[in-house]
Amino acid sequence: MIACLAPASPASAQPMAGGLPDDLTAWGMFISADWIVKSVMIGLAVASVITWTVLAAKTLELRKAAAAQRAALAAIEGARSLEAAVMAVDREALVSAALLAAAAAEVRQSADALQDGEGLKERVASRLDRIEAAAGRRMTRGTSVLATIGATAPFVGLFGTVWGIMNSFIGIAASQTTNLAVVAPGIAEALLATAMGLVAAIPAVVIYNHFARQIAAFKALVGDTSAAVLRLVSRDLSRGIVGKPDLHVAE
Template sequence: MAADGRPPALTPWAMYQQADWVVKAVMLGLLLASLLTWAALVAKSIELRRVGTRLRALAGRFEATGSLAELASEQDPAGLIAELRAELALSEGALGDREGLKERLVSRFDRREAALARRMGRSVALIGTIGATAPFVGLFGTVWGIMNSFVGIAREQTTNLAVVAPGIAEALLATALGLAAAIPAVVIYNHFARRIAALRGELGDAAAALLRLVSRELSRGRLGA
């Protein structure tokens, strides 16, 4: 109660200050999780945009290239040319088996796609975890705060709403913070999952363009020169 007998103001800051230390820890943890989510949104958006631009440019260069010899000094952010060179070196003497060579190259390029997805999804997994767990963490803070409110009711021997309302409000604030952390995290996670899937498709386009170039070189009999 305030000095003049009125209940304390139920502002978010006042409710945080009056909360039990467990509820305070829950609130701080949820605020930290929310900050991590928004920071990851900015950083990962920049990273995905940069990678997407490079992959689209790479696919365009592969499509416009007439022979593998023109790729000798090509910038290769996806590592596809490195995989091609490694496979050609290991398949020396077996280049006549065209289907076998193509199959091995497809396998290598598929692993590159999987590696890209893993690399791009590192911080995205954290966002997904926040989205899945934040409501339950907030609910834990709420349950703890309401238990303390009932203890206060028993101690004060009163059910006056002005006495118990602040404690219940503090508890419900934890749930609100849990939802505020979880809802954006779920939306951001789904957005990044779609973008990473799109990046895998763009890398697949670049790999397909390189495979077509390899196939043309095989038909010309110039592969391995």
């Protein structure tokens, strides 16, 4: 027992030190890691790149769409009739243009039933609801991968850690030594996988929640635009105007 606790002589310590990795940086630990742990780390690095790519692309998309939607909403609210709104809205605001086109199409198709104002407004509202839902689905594209990364990356990193620590314990049994200096590098390599899993997961969760709020705000903006279009239809009906605006929006 006392002999086991005695410090090792320089002669006996030299072979152990010779087996240690020269580079204990993150890159050095990656290079010396087991191929399965390496695969886990590479996958997590790719997931992190995807997260930041989605952040850049979706931020630009949301910013452009929201700006166009606000401008279109202002134009629609300032118009006196559905036909005037069709002429005032920029066709680059695709969602607003689609809402106006749907309302105009329903007015044309109901030209012989305009006396049933409530029925017309109900049909227009049904069309607008479908366009709102489609706009919301389009805007959420690409964000589901963030939820997947945020939910799975910690467990993927944990798998790499478990595999690496298992190899370290096998190395302990093979070398028949419990010297921490010998087994610590392998354990550090394994724990690096968990760290990379957290580095990939935490930003993904934060960014996903950020986009969830931004998309909800965009959906509310589209809902306001839809309500403004429906008010124009109701206003035209009250005035007895039979508008025939023509607007074609590319799908």
